[in-house]
Amino acid sequence: MPMAVVSLPFSPQNFPHSSSCSVQDLPPHQQMAIAQALAEPEHAPSHWVAPESQQELQCLLSECDRNNWPVIPCGNQSKLAWGGLAKPVQLLVSSAGLNRIVDHAVADLTVTVEAGVKLKDLQAILQPHQQFLPLNPLYHDQATVGGIMATGCAGPWQQRYGGVRDLVLGFSFVRWDGQLAKAGGRVVKNVAGYDLMKLFVGSYGTLGFISQITFRLYPLPSHSQTVFLTGDTNQLAKLSQALRRSGLAPTAALICSPALVQALNLGEELGLLVRFQNLEPVVQAQIDEVKKLAQTLTLASQSFDNQAESELWQRWENAMAGQGTTETILCKFGLLPAKAADFLQQLPGLGHVQLGNGIGWVRFGQLDREKLNQQRQICQNYGGYVTVLEASPECKKHWDVWGQSGHGLAMMGRLKNQFDPHNTFSPGRFVGGF
Numbered sequence: 001m002p003m004a005v006v007s008l009p010f011s012p013q014n015f016p017h018s019s020s021c022s023v024q025d026l027p028p029h030q031q032m033a034i035a036q037a038l039a040e041p042e043h044a045p046s047h048w049v050a051p052e053s054q055q056e057l058q059c060l061l062s063e064c065d066r067n068n069w070p071v072i073p074c075g076n077q078s079k080l081a082w083g084g085l086a087k088p089v090q091l092l093v094s095s096a097g098l099n100r101i102v103d104h105a106v107a108d109l110t111v112t113v114e115a116g117v118k119l120k121d122l123q124a125i126l127q128p129h130q131q132f133l134p135l136n137p138l139y140h141d142q143a144t145v146g147g148i149m150a151t152g153c154a155g156p157w158q159q160r161y162g163g164v165r166d167l168v169l170g171f172s173f174v175r176w177d178g179q180l181a182k183a184g185g186r187v188v189k190n191v192a193g194y195d196l197m198k199l200f201v202g203s204y205g206t207l208g209f210i211s212q213i214t215f216r217l218y219p220l221p222s223h224s225q226t227v228f229l230t231g232d233t234n235q236l237a238k239l240s241q242a243l244r245r246s247g248l249a250p251t252a253a254l255i256c257s258p259a260l261v262q263a264l265n266l267g268e269e270l271g272l273l274v275r276f277q278n279l280e281p282v283v284q285a286q287i288d289e290v291k292k293l294a295q296t297l298t299l300a301s302q303s304f305d306n307q308a309e310s311e312l313w314q315r316w317e318n319a320m321a322g323q324g325t326t327e328t329i330l331c332k333f334g335l336l337p338a339k340a341a342d343f344l345q346q347l348p349g350l351g352h353v354q355l356g357n358g359i360g361w362v363r364f365g366q367l368d369r370e371k372l373n374q375q376r377q378i379c380q381n382y383g384g385y386v387t388v389l390e391a392s393p394e395c396k397k398h399w400d401v402w403g404q405s406g407h408g409l410a411m412m413g414r415l416k417n418q419f420d421p422h423n424t425f426s427p428g429r430f431v432g433g434f
Helices: 028-035 054-066 119-129 145-151 196-200 233-245 258-263 280-296 306-321 337-345 369-381 393-398 409-419
Strands: 023-025 047-049 071-074 091-094 101-105 110-114 168-174 180-184 209-216 223-230 252-256 271-278 300-305 329-334 350-354 359-364 385-390
Touching: 054 091, 054 168, 054 209, 101 119, 110 119, 119 145, 145 209, 168 196, 180 196, 223 233, 223 280, 223 306, 233 252, 233 271, 233 280, 233 337, 252 337, 258 306, 258 350, 271 280, 271 306, 280 300, 300 306, 306 350, 306 359, 329 369, 337 350, 369 385
Parallel strands: 047 091, 071 091
Antiparallel strands: 023 047, 101 110, 110 209, 168 180, 168 209, 223 271, 223 300, 252 271, 252 350, 329 359, 329 385, 350 359
16 A cells, blocks of 8 residues: 655745746646545645656656655646545646657657647647548547546547557656656557556556657547447447448447437437448448348438538537536446447446447436445446546545456555555545555
8 A cells, every 4th residue: 555645834935946947826626626626625736837848747746756745747638527535645746848840750650758748739730741540538628648548538430540648659758756657659569568548547646647648549530420229229229230240340339318419419319320431432332231230120320421420420529528518527438349239228428338348437416325326336237337526525435436446456555665665646536445
């Protein structure tokens, strides 16, 4: 287990003047955001630091270790409230100043960037080269690549391109003592060393401060089209199973709950969104094949392309981000893909399941611990889990945020102790209170 930390008082006055990092006051809205991530919001730090180089970050974390100042790493704070509640910390450390493109190997389809680069800005840089990074997480306009890696949030493109861990070729991180460590490399074929990339994906800033990442890129598709299918739940489940077994290659495939379908202005019944992105003839052939399958199962279909498709996926983003709704609790869950239709049919919230891997997201309105446990029991019966990401600190104090941890809890504790022996990074946020 991580060692207990006796923290010394932090203030800008006792921060070392030799450091080039500028300690700044947290604006009220940012103080509120970090308070949402703390077990004791009244102890939220009032200051933050945004190092502008890897060397500055190393010096900062070395000083924090020397003074026993626990910190919360973050990017642009879009997912700061996700995960478990942290114990009181002294400082918010942001990667916002680490926002440079280090290397773009166009011919090799790789890019190396600092952790504070916004995904939206990176896509704009890659677009003239007809390349893109296939990640479309929630809050993608604000999200930084470091925050995306730390939370493991890939988005619907995971159906075709895999998750964050499948796209990270290498990365650098700064340890609790300020030392720089590296894993992987800048080429697609790289087998040297331990696969620390997969360990840090979804670690919620509890093992080290991610400072630089190398990603695998893909050619930008020339055409995109989405088909929406709805009808009888059993027939929709049969279509989902047929798609999983077929040779079709959608870039996104989501089974959507009735509440989400309604938010998308597509009706009030369970539905399936399937997106294809490729050369136009290839896309059209696959769309036609899906419609043919749907017709044999007496399912209704509707196609979207160009502006209509963009607006459809924007509505999806707005719904899942909670814009314009009273939904306030966001959960991530997983279950056997074959059980997704049954689960979503009875789900009282805006939710969807990815067809390929059974990973889903749901945004609830009113949800008490009893209802949460009911949803967890259903998911467990279907071979899955439910994790609470966004909820008020008061709710998280009384809920088991992470749910079942299986037999890996002891190993997680040993890893935390090895990578962060003084419990410097986001103390308390991860599974088991690590």
